[in-house]
Amino acid sequence: MGETLTLRPWLDEDAAALVTAFAGVGMASQAGRPVHTEDDARQWMTGWDRAAEEGSGFAFAVERGGEVVGNVAVAAIERRHDTGWVSYWTTARARGQGVATMAAATMAEWAFGRLGLFRLELGHRGDNQVSCRVAAAAGFRFEGLERSKLRYGDVRYDVELHARLATDPRPPGGTGTVVEV
Ligand SMILES: CC(C)(COP(=O)(O)OP(=O)(O)OC[C@H]1O[C@@H](n2cnc3c(N)ncnc32)[C@H](O)[C@@H]1OP(=O)(O)O)[C@@H](O)C(=O)NCCC(=O)NCCS
Structure with missing residues (x-):
């Protein structure tokens, strides 16, 4: 990828971009509640603001050339073992x-360096x-299959679990910049 990425906090003025993003293919399962309106989008952002205040999770807008092109987050931060759960999505275009x-690799570096986490997990549906x-390109190794872990509608899906440790080698691709508040 030629142009670098910036991870920065989500802002109120991103509400419309969030609504558009959540209308994309594969996005229905990316939020706990549907994000159909700008009010939904603001509630989604408020949820992440609360998580950040508690130190349990952080979500960043991924920006490229002034445009929001995705989201990357670390959630379920657990301080006894210094673990977290990474997720990401990108806009259709x-x-x-x-x-x-690049967003996942950047998040990993930030979570290890800034938050002091040791183990970052992520999971994706088998399909x-x-x-x-x-996951693999961002340095998250495959660790195993969790059978029928997720249910969407009437269908249950296997989940493939990946993780990256602070001591794992860095993947060859580049990373972006993180701008905090
Ligand atoms: C999954 C998702 C995050 C991928 O984002 P992305 O920005 O397109 O990913 P990248 O461009 O970094 O591509 C990663 C790899 O997938 C490949 N890829 C991307 N889109 C593809 C497509 N439509 N078909 C086949 N391969 C594709 C890329 O070539 C690249 O492979 P490579 O490293 O071997 O070259 C995005 O499709 C998305 O947001 N989907 C809906 C939400 C979702 O599924 N989130 C993840 C939940 S676990």
Whole structure:
């Protein structure tokens, strides 16, 4: 990917971009509650603001050339073992350009360095092989299969678990910049 990425806090003025992003393919399962309106989007951001205040999770807008192209987050931060759960999504028009890979790699460096976490986990549905490639390219090794872990509608899905440790080698791709508040 030529142009670098910036991870920065989500802002009120991103509400419309969030609504558009959540209308994309594969996005229905990316939020606990549907994000159909700008009010939904603001509630989604408020949820992450609360998590940040508690220190349990942090979400960043991924920006490229002044445009929001995705989200990357670390949630379920657990301080006894210094672990966290990473997730990501990208906007429909930014897909296939290395955005999620660089965003996940950037998040990992930030979570190890700034938060002092040691183990970052992520999971993707067995039928989401694009996410599997993102995980691997961002240095999250495959660790195993969790059978029928997730249920969407009437269907249960296996989840492939990946993790990256603070001591793992850095993947070859680049990382972006993180701007905190
Ligand atoms: C999964 C998702 C995050 C990937 O984001 P992305 O920015 O397109 O990912 P990247 O461009 O970094 O691509 C990663 C790999 O997937 C490949 N890829 C991307 N889009 C692809 C597509 N439509 N078909 C096949 N391969 C694709 C890329 O070529 C790259 O592979 P490589 O490293 O071997 O070259 C994005 O499709 C998305 O947001 N989907 C909906 C939400 C979701 O599934 N989130 C993850 C939940 S676990």
